[in-house]
Amino acid sequence: MAMNSLKPHTWVDRYADYLYNYAIARVSEREVAKDLVQETFYAGLKSAKNFKGNASERTWLIAILKRKVIDHYRKINSRKGQAEVHMHYQPGSDQEGDWLEEQVAGPLRDLENNRLENEELGMAIQECISKLPKKQSQVFTMKTIQGLATEDICKELGINPSNLWVMIHRARTALMGCLNENWFE
Amino acid sequence: MISCDEAAIICNKTQYREASLAEKLKLRLHILWCNSCYSYVKKNTKLTSLCRKAALEGLTEAEKKALKDRMAGFQG
Numbered sequence: 001m002a003m004n005s006l007k008p009h010t011w012v013d014r015y016a017d018y019l020y021n022y023a024i025a026r027v028s029e030r031e032v033a034k035d036l037v038q039e040t041f042y043a044g045l046k047s048a049k050n051f052k053g054n055a056s057e058r059t060w061l062i063a064i065l066k067r068k069v070i071d072h073y074r075k076i077n078s079r080k081g082q083a084e085v086h087m088h089y090q091p092g093s094d095q096e097g098d099w100l101e102e103q104v105a106g107p108l109r110d111l112e113n114n115r116l117e118n119e120e121l122g123m124a125i126q127e128c129i130s131k132l133p134k135k136q137s138q139v140f141t142m143k144t145i146q147g148l149a150t151e152d153i154c155k156e157l158g159i160n161p162s163n164l165w166v167m168i169h170r171a172r173t174a175l176m177g178c179l180n181e182n183w184f185e
Numbered sequence: 186m187i188s189c190d191e192a193a194i195i196c197n198k199t200q201y202r203e204a205s206l207a208e209k210l211k212l213r214l215h216i217l218w219c220n221s222c223y224s225y226v227k228k229n230t231k232l233t234s235l236c237r238k239a240a241l242e243g244l245t246e247a248e249k250k251a252l253k254d255r256m257a258g259f260q261g
Contacts, residue, residue, distance in 0.1 A: 016244050037244075037252075038255065119239075122239035169197050172232060179232075
């Protein structure tokens with residue numbers, strides 16, 4: 001089996017959004033998530049020589065980011081002086097009760113399941129995007145995630161609208177093939 | 186009549202609400218008799234709703250550029 005190798009100069013284009021998506025779901029502050037992604041890349045550069053090539057680059061980077069997220073929460077907690085866990089029975093009520101049992105399959109639980117499913121979906125899409133050729137992933141991301149106008153993207157990348165639509169077409173077709181069939185049911 | 190390639194491009198424009206009314210009509214007509222384009226349209230539309238559902242977020246081009254510059258400095 002061919003060993004994986006690291007290509008740090010491609011990291012930002014291929015994995016920044018993927019990692020950011022993971023981070024933002026956990027820290028919910030844009031600036032913090034951005035910093036965590038940057039720290040992940042720095043740590044990756046620093047320990048590149050330890051990369052064994054058993055995992056893919058992406059798996060290796062997400063493992064680093066996971067540590068960074070944990071460290072982030074450790075830091076916050078130690079700043080407060082202690083780790084605190086708050087549990088609310090119901091927001092805005094001081095009722096007491098066996099909240100675990102009463103909440104089973106309630107609306108909050110559904111909401112939580114949705115959140116997890118959407119996050120999983122987001123990671124799956126980002127993973128597929130990171131496998132696209134660079135230009136395609138760039139155009140797709142600018143159009144779909146950043147929601148930029150066709151005209152602006154063309155100007156920025158020096159392409160014409162028909163180039164853009166061909167690249168969008170290729171990217172979307174590849175994504176349809178890459179995403180698990182289950183998502184399309 | 187439009188070709189399947191043209192139909193695909195119009196379908197992609199539709200995903201970003203950038204197809205003209207005339208284009209949309211041509212596409213509708215095309216998928217009446219073209220099965221493969223019909224399923225392409227269905228799948229592509231589903232991809233759009235998946236992307237919306239995942240509420241994808243990312244860094245802006247400027248942020249990525251800045252990140253690349255900082256990483257280059259870090260290496261050097």
